[in-house]
Amino acid sequence: GENVEQHPSTLSVQEGDSAVIKCTYSDSASNYFPWYKQELGKRPQLIIDIRSNVGEKKDQRIAVTLNKTAKHFSLHITETQPEDSAVYFCAASPPFNKFYFGSGTKLNVKP
Amino acid sequence: DTAVSQTPKYLVTQMGNDKSIKCEQNLGHDTMYWYKQDSKKFLKIMFSYNNKELIINETVPNRFSPKSPDKAHLNLHINSLELGDSAVYFCASSPEFSLYEQYFGPGTRLTVT
Numbered sequence: 001g002e003n004v005e006q007h008p009s010t011l012s013v014q015e016g017d018s019a020v021i022k023c024t025y026s027d028s029a030s031n032y033f034p035w036y037k038q039e040l041g042k043r044p045q046l047i048i049d050i051r052s053n054v055g056e057k058k059d060q061r062i063a064v065t066l067n068k069t070a071k072h073f074s075l076h077i078t079e080t081q082p083e084d085s086a087v088y089f090c091a092a093s094p095p096f097n098k099f100y101f102g103s104g105t106k107l108n109v110k111p
Numbered sequence: 112d113t114a115v116s117q118t119p120k121y122l123v124t125q126m127g128n129d130k131s132i133k134c135e136q137n138l139g140h141d142t143m144y145w146y147k148q149d150s151k152k153f154l155k156i157m158f159s160y161n162n163k164e165l166i167i168n169e170t171v172p173n174r175f176s177p178k179s180p181d182k183a184h185l186n187l188h189i190n191s192l193e194l195g196d197s198a199v200y201f202c203a204s205s206p207e208f209s210l211y212e213q214y215f216g217p218g219t220r221l222t223v224t
Binding site: 032034038042043044045046087089099103 | 152167213215
C-alpha cells in the first residue's frame with residue numbers, strides 16, 4: 001500500500017518568515033494530495049489540496065507543489081502569523097482507495 | 112457548524128466496559144470514516160463505509176464494531192475497553208470515496224481508566 005512520510009515533525013519560525021513542510025509518497029497511482037490543519041483540541045480541516053494533473057496550486061499565503069516524478073509534494077506558507085501555529089498533516093490517496101496520512105508537523109510561529 | 116457531529120465529546124470509562132460513539136453527517140455524503148488519533152497525534156484510519164457498505168476495515172481488534180444504519184450515520188461500538196484504546200476518535204465524511212475533501216467531526220476523547 002501507500003506510504004507517506006512527512007518532515008519535519010516540528011518546525012519553529014519567526015512571525016513573517018516562510019514555512020515549508022515536505023511529504024513523500026510511494027504509490028505512483030496516488031492522484032489526490034490534501035493538506036489538513038489541526039489546531040489544538042480541534043478537528044482537522046482542509047486548507048488546500050492538489051490533484052496529480054496540476055503541479056502547483058496557490059491560495060493567498062498558502063501554496064502546494066507536486067513533483068510526480070520524484071513523488072513528493074510540499075506545503076508552503078508565506079508571511080506566517082501566530083494563528084498559523086497548528087499541526088499540519090499531508091495525505092495521499094490512490095484512486096478508490098483510502099487516505100494515507102503523514103505523521104504530522106507541529107508548526108510554531110513565534111511572535 | 113454541525114456538518115459532521117459526534118456524541119459524546121468526552122467519554123471516561125473503566126477497563127472492561129462497552130461503549131458507543133455516534134456520528135451523523137448532514138452533508139448528503141456517500142462515504143463515512145472512523146479515525147483514531149493517538150497521543151502522538153498520528154491519524155490512523157479504522158473503518159470506512161460507502162452507502163452503508165463496509166469498504167475499509169483496517170487491522171483493528173474485533174472489539175471495535177462499526178454500524179451504519181443509514182448513509183448519514185456511522186456509529187462505533189467498542190467492547191471490553193482497554194487502556195490502549197484511550198485516544199481521540201474522529202468521524203469524517205466525504206462526497207465520494209477517496210476523491211474529495213474529508214469533513215471531520217469534532218472528535219470524541221476516550222479515556223479508559
